[in-house]
Amino acid sequence: MGISLKYHFCLLCVMVLLIEICYSQDTFTCSRATYYGSPDCLGTPTGACGFGEYGRTVYDANVAGVSRLWRNGTGCGACYQVRCKVPQLCTDDGIVVVVTDYGEGDKTDFILSSRAYARLGRPNMALELYAYGVVDIEFRRTPCKYAANLVLKVHEHSNYPDYLAIILLYQAGQSDILAVEVWQEDCKEWRGMRRAYGAVWDMANPPRGPIQLRFLVSGNAGSTWVQPKNAISSNWKAGDTYDTAIQLE
Known part of the structure; x- marks a missing residue:
């Protein structure tokens, strides 16, 4: 019984530690991300936010469709820092993406443009990252930055x-x-x-x-x-x- 209790206590500690990692002082949240294909790797002009052509290329086409973060459309235009959690393939800082569409994936919070998805990876790692299809990520809300006024x-x-x-x-x-x-x-x-x-x-x-x-x-x-x-x-x-x-x- 003592061994069993000790095992369960250790398991609980690991679970708490994982929660702390996913919801740290930097307010990163653990999730998953995938990507959608397009001929030019950009966003789509028919996105559910209604941004049109702006939604294809804003933030150098680092755009995403979201589901839970959609918030009945209020989430349109919000920026998020997204970091991939495949250390051998992904950069430390990840990328900043703009919400331009609604989309649901396989337990994912983000469906990225293929260009944005590739930029999660280190140089020359895009093909390996594409092969995953879906990757574990962490994300947080971050300020959007533009040279232009609203x-x-x-x-x-x-x-x-x-x-x-x-x-x-x-x-x-x-x-x-x-x-x-x-x-x-x-x-x-x-x-x-x-x-x-x-x-x-x-x-x-x-x-x-x-x-x-x-x-x-x-x-x-x-x-x-x-x-x-x-x-x-x-x-x-x-x-x-x-x-x-x-x-x-």
Whole structure:
């Protein structure tokens, strides 16, 4: 009995140690990752976030589809440091990827573009890493870093003047955009936009004239409203982009 108890105690210690490794002070979480094939090794323009071509090449095509981290679309645009746990093949620092799509794999949190998956490995180790198909990883949320300000784009599904859909690009930091509202001048009040899907926000019968928006942004001290100075022009059209002159933290 004493040997059995000692064995189980040691096993428990090992399990606790593994948990500590997976959930360390650096807040890394253990998981698995795989990849999807594409002719050019980039992302897909039909990703569930609605990013379009931006979702193919942002962060030099280090993009990923996620499931648990999707968070009903709030996770779109979030950045994660992903490190592969095959020491003989993988780099120590791994890569930073941007969430641009939804996807489910074999108990995986990340389905990477094939280019991003290859970059988990050391030089000239891509083929060996591909052969694994699925690898153990650890990941943590990390700030996105862009040279550009937060950009507001009128989504391609918009139809002037009756239907407006927008998407926000180059969202830096670790904040999430929780809500978007439009100023209704005739009523002197803010009117909420709907999260249509992924990171796309929309509204039927938007206000006429210049359109002023504000975003509810998560933060360590609680959520706060952020309002860009620049408005969407009164004669907006699908594909228009606007520099908000702000950046999130």
